Amino acid sequence: MIVEALIHLVKVLLVIGFVMNVAGLLTWVERKQSAVMQDRIGANRADIFGFRLIGLFHPIADGLKMITKEDFIPPGGNRFLHTMAPFAAFFPALIAFAIIPFGDVLRVGGRIIPLQVVDFNVGVLYLLAVGGMSVYGVVLAGWSSNNKYSLLGGLRASAQLISYEITLGLSIIGVLMVFQTLQLSEINRLQGELLFGFIPKWGVVVQPLAFLLFFTAAVAESRRIPFDQPESESEIIGYFTEYSGMKWGMFMFADFIETVTVAGVATSVFFGGWQVPYLFADGFHFPWGSIVALPHLAVILLQVASFVFKVLFFCWLLMTIRWTLPRFRYDQVMRLGWKYLLPLSLFNILATGVVILALQAL
Amino acid sequence: MSTTPTLKRPARAKGDRMTWWEAIYLPEIFRGLAITSRHFFSNMTGHILQLFGLGRNLQPAVTIQYPEVVRPLPERTRTLHRLTKREDGSPRCVACMMCESACPAFCIFITAGEHPDPTIEKYPVRFEIDLGLCVFCGYCVEACPEDAIRMDTGIVELSTYRREDLLLTIDQLLKLEPVDRTTPRSMHPIPPREGDGTWSPPGVEVPTHLRAGLTRLSGDPIAVGSDQPPSS
Secondary structure: OHHHHHHHHHHHHHHHHHHHHHHHHHHHHHHHHHHHHOOOOOOOOOOEOOEOHHHOOHHHHHHHHHHHOOOOOOOOOOHHHHHHHHHHHHHHHHHHHHHOOOOOEEEEOOEEEEOOOOOOOOHHHHHHHHHHHHHHHHHHHHHHOOOHHHHHHHHHHHHHHHHHHHHHHHHHHHHHHHHOOOOHHHHHHHOOOEEOOOEEOOHHHHOHHHHHHHHHHHHHHOOOOOOOOOOOOOOOOOOOOOOOHHHHHHHHHHHHHHHHHHHHHHHHHHOOOOOOOOEEOOEEEOOOOOEEEOOHHHHHHHHHHHHHHHHHHHHHHHHHHHOOOOOOOHHHHHHHHHHHHHHHHHHHHHHHHHHHHHHHHO | OOOOOOOOOOOOOOOOOOOHHHHOOHHHHHHHHHHHHHHHHHHHHHHHHHHOOOOOOOOOOOOOOOOOOOOOOOOOOOOOOEEOEOOOOOEOOOOOOHHHHHOOOOOEEEEEEEOOOOOOOEEEEEEEEEOOOOOOOOHHHHHOOOOOEEOOOOOOOOOOOOHHHHEEOHHHHHHOOOOOOOOOOOOOOOOOOOOOOOOOOOOOOOOHHHOOOOOOOOOOOOOOOOOOOOOO
């Protein structure tokens, strides 16, 4: 019993540690990657005892700065909600990762440990529900600030988040129709099958359109450029105008965590999660017949490594997108969401259904 | 049938309207991503090669690491002022007030003294430039009939911790030298203020009524921090 609890605790700490550390590193990656993309060097001045370590101390310096800054609550603002809002934004971003499996079942000494914090049988619904909760932080922040611009920013943000939530949900439905389950661990396992004997049956292979729609909507959900209407730092002011110090830092950090979560969900649902192509429970089975047998632990390690690699790749891709594309205007955001992405996601469901029926009739 | 003239839209320039290919947005996104990713990977390769001492001819970043690496200034850049000297070391300035009159920022403050030599009319007892006001327009240099003031010291790092330090007195201005363009530019410290900020020819006492503190610091004619031009 205690061992069970300990195992759970270790898994929780592992996942939270992974998400928080990657999100913290992303603040550094954002600076450095954008710099390298733009032929610059990027932040490299923070040092400890003269060691600069390619700017890796900048996240620490940022944290120290934000913790020691004045914590300002605007006069007339709602003190309680103003303090609550950053937590309301931070919390859902963090707990979404709980149901994402980062490996197959680990067998150690007769014990079966699923490499996943919780294995809901309605995992995908949980994802969407938690994603929907992130709107509250934004709305509360805008409303409790006693600032009409913050309020407008919060309203715009909630409009955007709710609009893209629909596409997010509908695009995943295509995947659910293919895999016939809502359980993420099961979806991951099924993605290990092979199509025609050699193509891994990853979500992106069977549902390419759904992946594009999902990814677009997920970028919008993470509130970063090109969908940074909630923040709009370059044009007008957004919902966290009246925030300072670490509360503002939590909003910003929530965005980075959201980036990691988006990368995790995209990996899990569309890119096979922990699957390595042709790697089965007992080793590699290549389509041309050769077999490389591997011990159980090596297989699990390969799977976890594959999951981490994919998540980091998607983080990189999201950063690249953020530093490549110009931002949308508000009406463009709404038009894209309602007039293009939503009909396309409905079409995707229809087309998926037709194909499934046709395959059953054969 | 009426002959109402129909308004015709002006023809759009070619390339003004998005083609269908561009309007579906996705291919253009991939094109953009390809461009930025190409920069990313080629620069990344350069950085990694240079970490191992290879690829010296590559330039993965155009950044100049400023305080350590200082970029040479163009030949005609207007930098910190200096007062030129005659061969005997006395200032060329004759206190004619031309520069002070020409200054649009009212940042030059000259106090003239009577020279004991009757062939020389005046000399500057004080010559102060408030860099907090100066706009580096160079009009003082243009106005000077004696080539007594120049802006060729090559000093552009002018920040100080106290506003008073931005007021340069005549001894500081006389100590400054033109920039040596053969050697790379480095951070020049502004020479520290010495004495009471007055100058006088050898053997000449500065009249006591001109001895009072720095023109600008003593609140005469204007106080430090005031934005008022000097009243005549």
